Amino acid sequence: MSKQVYDIPPERQQVLRENASRRMELRNYFLKESSNPFKISDKSQGHLFDPAMQRYGALKVTEYERFKPNLKTFKYPFWILIVPFTITSYMMYTDRKNKEERFRSGLVSYKERTFKFM
The missing domain is CATH 1.20.5 (Single alpha-helices involved in coiled-coils or other helix-helix interfaces)
Structure with missing residues (x-):
């Protein structure tokens, strides 16, 4: 983010910078893991396990119970x-x-x- 943003308080700017850095870190990790040819060719680990997607799927299955x-x-x-x-x-x-x-x-x-x- 640019330091020339005047309508956002500095605390909020710091939070936004941390979120952006965490997002880039997770994005780079996903790209690295999803483009690994050895992991994809292995039959036991043919997919990239994403815990957030697993939680989302479990939530959608048990939606009516809650x-x-x-x-x-x-x-x-x-x-x-x-x-x-x-x-x-x-x-x-x-x-x-x-x-x-x-x-x-x-x-x-x-x-x-x-x-x-x-």
């Missing part, structure tokens, strides 16, 4: 699934009701109906 319902987990299915389904169902119900009312009152002749066998 699920705790709250307002945030309720909002997504409610607004994405229940509300659109309810609105669509209501609109279809009122549309069909109005059509049936017009058909039964004689405002639409049999010849002008689109679906005659309803």
